[in-house]
Amino acid sequence: MSDSFAVAAVTDTLRAILQGAVGRQVPGAVVTARPPDEVTADRPAAALNVFLYRASVDGSWRNLDPVGTRPGETGRPALPLVLHYVLTPYASGDSQESTAHRILGAAMVALHDHAELGPEEIRRAAPFSDLHLQSEPVRITPVNVSTDDISKLWSAFQSQYRTSVAYEARIVLINSSLPGRAPLPVLSRGDQDRGPEAAASTAGPLPTLTAAVPETVRPGGKLTVTGTRFDGGEVLLRLTHPLLGGLEDRPALEVDATEARFKLPKDLAAGNWSAAVVLTAADGTQQATRALQVGVAPRLAEPLPLTAELGADGSARLEVRCAPPVHPGQRVQLIVGERPLDPEDAFANTTDRLRFRWPDARQGRHRLRLRVDDVESLPAVDAAGRPEFPTDAAVVVA
Structure with a gap:
């Protein structure tokens, strides 16, 4: 999710992308973000105007729980915005329509090639916002506007109609300013914190991973994994982080057919890691189990x-x-x-x-x-x- 500057960040990123594309095709052309009547009054030599004419709320996203909220915690969901833009080319001189059409074509190709605003593009164009950290990408989609809607739009703009195209940017998630509530967790459940137990009666020919204990471990701590067919070769632990990537496979401290113990690195980053067991046979072939999520506690x-x-x-x-x-x-x-x-x-x-x-x-x-x-x-x-x-x-x- 992002802060309240995210709307301005989307506009500035679009201007930066379009300025690079339009400037190459029509040297001297500038990209502005002003009301259409003000642009018309200035009569620019060559320009593309990016105007945010509407911001709406996506109803489906309003029903989702806040990101990072656990059961029993409360918090307001993010404000999910859809930003509606109209792109209008302007030119003056004897070949003004031809120049305007070249500007419009260059802009449409640029947005066709940038169907999503990349995090690095957003960070460079709008360093004042943290929109680039939003996990959900901001997608740019062309919108077909009916003749009736076009007439209403330009009447509202109080400007003479010019050829233009409409796009929407979806989705922009803005954090709620209201604080959430995170009660203290339960430290134990019943006598000796015993939970439900289940035993599987089938075992296939391939190694499987069924559990990792504890589910949350400290850096440098020990992790015990249970499964089947761990006696089929050298047992390694493969850790992968969604942001930091993977680490070098770690050998087991102790192994039997259904259980293996590993020691985690002391400098392991906090967060959610994916843990899988990799078995290397004598001939060098490797078989990897499915991955389980393991939390590394800060x-x-x-x-x-x-x-x-x-x-x-x-x-x-x-x-x-x-x-x-x-x-x-x-x-x-x-x-x-x-x-x-x-x-x-x-x-x-x-x-x-x-x-x-x-x-x-x-x-x-x-x-x-x-x-x-x-x-x-x-x-x-x-x-x-x-x-x-x-x-x-x-x-x-x-």
């Missing part, structure tokens, strides 16, 4: 607990250190009590320092949790092996 680093001052506007600013560092493109939240907070500044480089602003902060001591790509920091374990919330993972607001 950790709030020292010094803890944090201290913060309540500002005159009722807000507090918190700066935390995290381990491992987070990478650009990862979604990070600091949960203060039951209040999720997004970073105050977007980070363009890998960092272990994050700053947050807590509006309507309250004095007192509040528990802290760190969430990276929907994976939360893990609770501590007491001397008896029971999970507990760490006492130092907190902020004291004075």
Whole structure:
């Protein structure tokens, strides 16, 4: 999702793409974003005007849950916008219509080749917005406008009709400004936290992966996977991250036919990883199982607990250190009590320092949790092996 500057970011990105295409075909032509009547009054020598004449809400996207919200948590869904543009060429002189048609053709070819606005294109054209971090692409689609609608549009523009084409940009997701609520999770379920057990009675000829324990692990921790046919060759663990890519396959510490244990790298990035088992036979052939999702938990680093001052506007600013560092493109939240907070500044480089602003902060001591790509920091374990919330993972607001 993105911020409220996303509408301007789409317009600026379209202008940048069209300026490059139109400028090559018609030297000296400029791309503007003004109301059509103002462009007509200036009588430009050669120009293409990109005018946002309508913004609508996509009803189907309004029914989706907010990104990153877990069961039991609440939050407002993103505002899903569809932006409607009209592109109009302008020219003056003896060959004005021919020049205008060349401009229009170049613009339509450019948008035909840019059916989606790429993240790098958006970042270069609109560095003031974080639209380039939106997971859903912004697609540019031509729209057929009826003669009746064209007449109504240009009457509303209060300008003489010119040949033009219409496009829509879908979908632009803007974060809600209302805070969500993330209650503390349940640490154990029943006696010794025993869950349902199921046993399979069929086993095929190929290796299978059925479970990974624990589902969330710390960097450098041990991961146990269960399945079948692990005795068919050398057992390796293959880890893949949707943003960071894959790592070198890791050998197992212990292996039997149905279980293998691995030690994870200490510098493994937090977030959701895909874990698959790869078996290498004596002849060098490899067979890989299906992948399971494994969460790698972040950790709030020292010094803890944090201290913060309540500002005159009722807000507090918190700066935390995290381990491992987070990478650009990862979604990070600091949960203060039951209040999720997004970073105050977007980070363009890998960092272990994050700053947050807590509006309507309250004095007192509040528990802290760190969430990276929907994976939360893990609770501590007491001397008896029971999970507990760490006492130092907190902020004291004075």
